[in-house]
Structures are given as C-alpha cells and as structure tokens.
Amino acid sequence: MTTQPQLPRSVAPPRLQRAAMLDRVEERLRGFLDEEHRLRRTSDARGAGLIESLAELVAAGGDRARPLIFLTGYLAAGGDPDRGEAVDAAAALELLDTCTLIRTDVRDNAALRRGIPTLHVSRAAEHERSGWAGESRRFGESTATLAGDLALAYAERLAARLPAEAWRIWDELRTERAIGSYAHEAMAAEYLEDPWPGRCISGCDRGCTAGWYALRHPLRLGAALAGRADLDASYDAYARPLHAAWRLRGFLDGGPEYAWDAQLLREILLEPEERDIAERMIHELVERSCRTATNSALAAGWHEELATFAARVASHDG
Structure with a gap:
C-alpha cells in the first residue's frame, strides 16, 4: 500500500509563515546589493553607480509576485521555513523579474516604474545634464540593458546552491x-x-x-x-x-x-x-x-x- 509522505506540522498559520519568509527575502535582497555596492565603490565608482541604480529599483518594491508564489509552493509542500536556499531562490526570482522589467521598460520607452523614473530615462537624463559625448537616449538604453544583465548575473549567483x-x-x-x-x-x-x-x-x-x-x-x-x-x-x-x-x-x-x-x-x-x-x-x-x-x-x-x-x-x- 502506498503511503502519503510525512509533512512537518505547521508552527504558524500559512500566511504568517509566508510573510515571515518574505521579510527575510527583503533583507536578503537589501543585504546582498548593499554588500555588492560596498565592494565596488572604492575600486570602481562607475560600476558601483550601476549597482546603486539597480538597488534603488529593487528597493522601490512591487508586488514580489514570483517570490510569493514560489514560497507558497515551497511551504505548501512542507518546506522548512528556516532554509536559506529557499530565501535565496525567492530573491533570485525577484532579480530575474527585475531584469525582465528593465528590458521591458527600454522596449516600451516607459517613463516610470514603481513610482520612480525608469532606469534608461534616469541614465539618459544624467548623460544630458553632464554634457557627455554621444546620444543621451542611446546611453540610457545601453546602460539600462547592462543593469538588466547585472540583475540576471546576481540571480544566477543566488540560485547557484539549488539542488x-x-x-x-x-x-x-x-x-x-x-x-x-x-x-x-x-x-x-x-x-x-x-x-x-x-x-x-x-x-x-x-x-x-x-x-x-x-x-x-x-x-x-x-x-x-x-x-x-x-x-x-x-x-x-x-x-x-x-x-x-x-x-x-x-x-x-x-x-x-x-x-x-x-x-x-x-x-x-x-x-x-x-x-x-x-x-x-x-x-x-x-x-x-x-x-x-x-x-x-x-x-x-x-x-x-x-x-x-x-x-x-x-x-x-x-
């Protein structure tokens, strides 16, 4: 006779379990990007600026839909709420989403995302204010695309410990x-x-x-x-x-x-x-x-x- 797998007993109501894990995801995202910025700002100030722009977009929030759905599937399957790999995977999904949003904004020439100027718009404005060489619009779009590449690279790093x-x-x-x-x-x-x-x-x-x-x-x-x-x-x-x-x-x-x-x-x-x-x-x-x-x-x-x-x-x- 086939037996059902033994599932751990919940120690908190489902929504509270998930909310607590989402809080840890926020902390992980903030800490991860802060540490990346700290490591770069003395050796590569320009690179640190790109990380700062990415961190600002992530910190602006959003519905965190993919982390929420992932954690729902994980906890409903009896996953350990204290497991670090689950927090990292949820953070990786949010960064993958961020990469997609940045590229969508460039493609659609969107002006705002999460209540702040889109990355390609803010970078183009910086280029124009500074009087740099080249076309401001192209600079904004290319640097935003690089920020999307960076978000994807960070997502891959966070997902690296997945079984x-x-x-x-x-x-x-x-x-x-x-x-x-x-x-x-x-x-x-x-x-x-x-x-x-x-x-x-x-x-x-x-x-x-x-x-x-x-x-x-x-x-x-x-x-x-x-x-x-x-x-x-x-x-x-x-x-x-x-x-x-x-x-x-x-x-x-x-x-x-x-x-x-x-x-x-x-x-x-x-x-x-x-x-x-x-x-x-x-x-x-x-x-x-x-x-x-x-x-x-x-x-x-x-x-x-x-x-x-x-x-x-x-x-x-x-």
Missing part, C-alpha cells in the same frame, strides 16, 4: 521566460496577437510567458526544493486553470496587458449575457484549481490557503 532537480526547473523557467517574451513581441509585431485569451482557456501551451513563468514554474520550483517531486503534476493542474482565469479576468476588466485592441474587442463582443458567461467560466476555472488543491497532499492549512489564493488571483481587484 539538481530545483536547478533544472530554474533553468527551464528562465529559458521559457526569454523565449516566451520573444514570441509575445513577434506576434504583436506581426499583428497576430489576439487579446482574447482563448489559448489560455483551452490549455496554456509551452512558451506561454504568463502561464508558465508567472504561476506554474515558481510553484514547481518550490515543490522541487522541498523534495516533493510527487507534487509536480498537482501544481501543474492547479496552475493551468488559474492562469486562464487570471487572463480572462484581465481581459474583462482591462488589465495592464490589455490595450486599446482588447477594449475594442470587449465593446464588440461582450454584451451583458456574454460577460455573464465569461464570469461563470472564471468561476469554473477557479473551482477546478481549488479541487486540485483539496486533493493534493499539502502541509496543514495550505489546502485552504491555495484555494483562497486562487480566488484572489481571479477576483476583480486581484
């Missing part, structure tokens, strides 16, 4: 993120991008930037680090319908990834009856995720937390 199976998923995650981002940009450039998330609803496929990178991979990484390979299929089954519900909610409510074309499509297609059908579809997708969580062998209290998390992700203000 073999967790590293395999980390490697898959970062690869799929790059390929998925390219596919998204190529489809938009070719006028092939469809704002209606039909592919997500029918089953998100390989290379889907949002589904694989935002939810599925961080959860699986958490399970792998906790030594729970048996949860890989469960986390996959939990993440896919939840991702679809989130994308559908974004389409209905006009999330940040849905521009004028999505608004036009909503106005053309979504009469009250169709909107009601879409709302029911979101409800059914969330219910499917919740059933998967209920039937999975998770640590005490985490069945309910994953169900609550699924409802929050797909809510109007999620």
